């Protein structure tokens with residue numbers, strides 16, 4: 398009996414220290430070495446990710462990796478030993494979410510997509526991606542859904558691991574690996590027919606779609622990304638690629654192993670097939686009509702409008718915003734975005750960054766506002782709405798007790814002036830301060 402009491406005593410000493418170690422070990426998931434530090438953030442106001450108005454005079458308490466409390470300063474108990482972070486004039490908001498990135502691409506005005514895919518070595522692309530991930534995090538984007546490596550294989554899976562293991566700084570990542578295209582529809586093009594050029598995504602058709610969806614998932618894809626239309630017409634015009642049956646096969650196969658499907662599509666027919674097949678997000682949607690957006694809203698399919706990508710490529714072709722008339726593509730984008738808003742489609746903030754500079758992701762929110770959204774709605778889109786669309790709402794996207802402490806502070810009030818998103822002074826990921834600008 399005495400021996401038993403002794404054993405229990407020893408266990409009592411050991412177990413808490415084991416747990417403490419477990420917590421420290423677990424902290425590597427957020428890349429934070431000081432997991433149990435307590436902070437109290439004291440900004441001018443807090444935008445919680447949900448409410449239309451920011452809360453003046455709120456404070457946020459962070460313990461370890463999580464938000465312990467958020468509320469009016471008078472009603473929140475500050476734990477002893479908490480380190481105060483004063484953020485005068487600033488707004489604290491949830492870490493921003495980018496629902497459509499390509500960290501393995503860099504701006505097309507530096508190097509064209511074709512040249513990146515054809516001529517850049519994998520090591521070069523990965524090395525650059527590590528820098529792009531840091532720029533993304535420093536810009537206040539603490540979660541990204543990266544929608545395709547565009548010829549860089551499965552390297553997104555390794556980059557995600559490197560971030561999770563604390564080897565490189567970066568946002569939380571959802572990845573898709575190579576993405577899927579219908580045979581003969583994608584690029585790079587223009588080579589002799591005898592040459593089988595590696596493509597920017599994995600080709601599959603008919604029954605082979607089952608194998609490729611499962612293979613990409615097995616190799617680490619969190620989501621399945623497919624190109625539902627592309628410039629595959631005889632004159633290079635954009636046409637649907639996968640048939641309705643193929644699209645259904647993709648979604649059924651993905652869903653049965655717990656993966657959601659994102660479909661690149663800009664034609665009404667490509668979008669219609671994706672919606673009816675059960676895709677969860679449609680990327681771009683440039684040619685969406687009021688009828689198609691109504692169908693999207695009815696089926697609960699979210700739109701990632703990628704406004705910033707078109708805005709950037711138009712400028713690469715010589716357009717000078719504010720000086721030249723708006724190109725047709727931009728006018729069409731404005732109109733389809735408005736039609737999506739009018740139809741009540743869920744707007745997921747996703748920019749297609751990579752086409753333009755990593756770290757400039759906030760351009761998407763500025764354009765959402767310029768094209769008709771309120772700043773608060775654009776902010777919700779990049780926080781709580783994106784979190785829900787990405788099935789991460791129990792982890793991130795709001796300033797509320799119990800969620801991961803992914804928090805940023807910007808200088809000013811972004812619900813009044815969305816451009817202050819470019820003035821990120823503090824970035825915290827999973828309770829660790831990863832950027833603090835004290836100027």
Ligand SMILES: [Zn+2]
Nearest residue numbers: 497499544749
């Ligand atoms: Zn894209």
